[in-house]
Amino acid sequence: MTTQPIKNTAEHLASLRDGRTVYINGELVDDVTEHAAFRNSVRTAANLYDYQAHPANIETMTFESPTSGRRVNRAWQMPESYEELVIRRNALIAWAEQHGGFMGRSPDHLASAVTGQLMGLDLFEAYDKDRAKAFWDYYVHARDSDLYLTYVIINPQVDRSKAAADLNNDDPMMKIVDEDSAGVTVRGAKMLGTSSIMANEVFVAHLQPLRPDEEDYAICFAIPMDTKGLKVLSRKSYEQHAVSQFDDPLASHYDENDALMYFDDVKVPWERIFVHRSPEMCRRQFHDTPGHIYQNYQAQIRITVKLKFLAGLAHAICETIGTLKMPPVADALGKLAAQAAAVENMMWGMEAKGQHWGKYFVPDRHAVYAAQTLTQELYPQMINTIRELSGGALIMLPSSAADFGNPELAEIIEKVQISADGRKDTDRIKLMKLAWDAVGSEFAGRHTQYEMFYAGAQFVTRAHSFRTYDWDKAAELISTVTGRYDIDSSIADLAEKKD
Numbered sequence: 001m002t003t004q005p006i007k008n009t010a011e012h013l014a015s016l017r018d019g020r021t022v023y024i025n026g027e028l029v030d031d032v033t034e035h036a037a038f039r040n041s042v043r044t045a046a047n048l049y050d051y052q053a054h055p056a057n058i059e060t061m062t063f064e065s066p067t068s069g070r071r072v073n074r075a076w077q078m079p080e081s082y083e084e085l086v087i088r089r090n091a092l093i094a095w096a097e098q099h100g101g102f103m104g105r106s107p108d109h110l111a112s113a114v115t116g117q118l119m120g121l122d123l124f125e126a127y128d129k130d131r132a133k134a135f136w137d138y139y140v141h142a143r144d145s146d147l148y149l150t151y152v153i154i155n156p157q158v159d160r161s162k163a164a165a166d167l168n169n170d171d172p173m174m175k176i177v178d179e180d181s182a183g184v185t186v187r188g189a190k191m192l193g194t195s196s197i198m199a200n201e202v203f204v205a206h207l208q209p210l211r212p213d214e215e216d217y218a219i220c221f222a223i224p225m226d227t228k229g230l231k232v233l234s235r236k237s238y239e240q241h242a243v244s245q246f247d248d249p250l251a252s253h254y255d256e257n258d259a260l261m262y263f264d265d266v267k268v269p270w271e272r273i274f275v276h277r278s279p280e281m282c283r284r285q286f287h288d289t290p291g292h293i294y295q296n297y298q299a300q301i302r303i304t305v306k307l308k309f310l311a312g313l314a315h316a317i318c319e320t321i322g323t324l325k326m327p328p329v330a331d332a333l334g335k336l337a338a339q340a341a342a343v344e345n346m347m348w349g350m351e352a353k354g355q356h357w358g359k360y361f362v363p364d365r366h367a368v369y370a371a372q373t374l375t376q377e378l379y380p381q382m383i384n385t386i387r388e389l390s391g392g393a394l395i396m397l398p399s400s401a402a403d404f405g406n407p408e409l410a411e412i413i414e415k416v417q418i419s420a421d422g423r424k425d426t427d428r429i430k431l432m433k434l435a436w437d438a439v440g441s442e443f444a445g446r447h448t449q450y451e452m453f454y455a456g457a458q459f460v461t462r463a464h465s466f467r468t469y470d471w472d473k474a475a476e477l478i479s480t481v482t483g484r485y486d487i488d489s490s491i492a493d494l495a496e497k498k499d
């Protein structure tokens, strides 16, 4: 047992200075913790660890690792009862409240995914004892080091009408190109490593269905971000293009980043390989363990917080522009509030309907998929409602905080940026700039895309809902009614009526 202290911000920032290969704007990044494209957002994420290490939060946020004795984030915990599930959820909520739900791949997402898969370790053992041992050892290592993981589990789009193996050119797709007694070499790309810039390691898997002959693509492993040959190609940084925190409050500090991950002949040692050349196991590790449920349950917990944040923004905007009491506005806000509350209620429903998976307690499968299917449609609707409620308030704004430095402009701004609720000009502008970054800016647009796709396109999430709904119970309800009559009884009824 160790007395290693709880992971804090300093420990996480130091761990990111590892010589990883990250590119942005054509250049190699020397240090992601200092680069203008990433540094604020990296700190926002890293600060989650100081939050968990704060004496007031230790009990809520952490639990004692059964192997090392170190207190680590509760996302690694495997609940054995409803009560433990709720205790774990409260830790995830507390973290999401630190970023308003805007960091989709905060460390608890992958910790949830890996922990959920590990609850199905017997599946891995039945498949291959060595791979199962590698997975268990990895889980213990990741948990006891309280690692921040990201994942890439989707192939680049290329041509979605064809299977990877049927493409004339499958070079873009990450696949096995060599293997020996030390491990496996992979080459090609995976999308879309959100948070990879600020994570310690990447978990690589294959979620989309593979044909039995697509064995070269069917691998799952985890490697540190500084592994030789792993190249991270960042998308445009919204943080780097932010003018200031006042002007772009979310983009400047909550840009978790997304990146294409290119595996340039990356050698993966056997002790880090959990699935090897098995298309079947690639699917089963997500769907025949609680893995997929736990990762998406975390996402629903997070979005609960984000929708509440958006509802709060909408209310504040309407107060500011004096529309709050107008019946159609109150009506729209009432609907927004109901939507946000419905999602929170669905989260409680997943837990209340949860069941045991062996000794572990798992949120209800269909309840998670129902929430996922609905929230990916709800999110853009709610964003649109807030835009509708705001009018030009989100645009009639100073070009930047620098306008206040010009006395002539500052005087006009003070005269014009008046609020119905009496808030002063700078407070009004602060609110509206935050709202624009949440619903209208390029950062906001990426968030809409994220919420629509992080769990798969609609046809995918609806298929999960279709697959897991209790259709037998639904059919039974129909039979209960139709069982009470048949054609003979109806003919007899008609005859009776005639008499």
Ligand SMILES: Cc1cc2nc3c(=O)[nH]c(=O)nc-3n(C[C@H](O)[C@H](O)[C@H](O)COP(=O)(O)OP(=O)(O)OC[C@H]3O[C@@H](n4cnc5c(N)ncnc54)[C@H](O)[C@@H]3O)c2cc1C
Binding pocket: 105, 150, 151, 152, 153, 154, 156, 157, 160, 191, 192, 193, 194, 195, 258, 446, 449, 450, 453, 454, 455, 456, 457, 458, 459
């Ligand atoms: C902001 C963002 C962050 C992301 N972060 C990550 C991450 O961290 N890790 C990760 O692994 N992935 C990540 N993803 C990828 C995400 O998982 C995928 O976007 C998602 O699974 C959908 O796959 P796709 O983008 O290839 O879209 P596609 O599957 O190509 O679908 C695009 C559209 O094409 C149509 N379509 C395609 N195929 C069919 C079909 N068979 N039937 C009917 N219609 C079809 C539908 O209209 C669909 O909406 C992220 C995505 C986004 C947008």
